[in-house]
Amino acid sequence: MNNFTTFSTMHRYVISAFAAVMLLGLGGCSEMSTQDKNTAIGAGAGAVGGAVLTGGSAIGTIGGAAVGGIIGHEVDK
Numbered sequence: 001m002n003n004f005t006t007f008s009t010m011h012r013y014v015i016s017a018f019a020a021v022m023l024l025g026l027g028g029c030s031e032m033s034t035q036d037k038n039t040a041i042g043a044g045a046g047a048v049g050g051a052v053l054t055g056g057s058a059i060g061t062i063g064g065a066a067v068g069g070i071i072g073h074e075v076d077k
Contacts (some may be wrong), residue, residue, distance in 0.1 A: 042072020
């Protein structure tokens with residue numbers, strides 16, 4: 001087995017586990033207010049955007065989550 005195959009298999013496991021956690025986590029959002037949901041969605045999108053823009057640095061991810069959460073909180077106020 002070469003490194004590319006190992007990476008691809010590991011990558012698939014990580015993606016699958018992440019998707020399962022996200023789907024189960026969304027079940028906990030059923031009683032959240034619209035503003036709370038917007039905050040959570042904004043924080044998640046901001047974290048992904050911050051990670052992509054900074055090459056996966058922790059500071060970029062946390063900063064993106066904070067900014068996204070604030071923006072999501074202010075939507076439809």
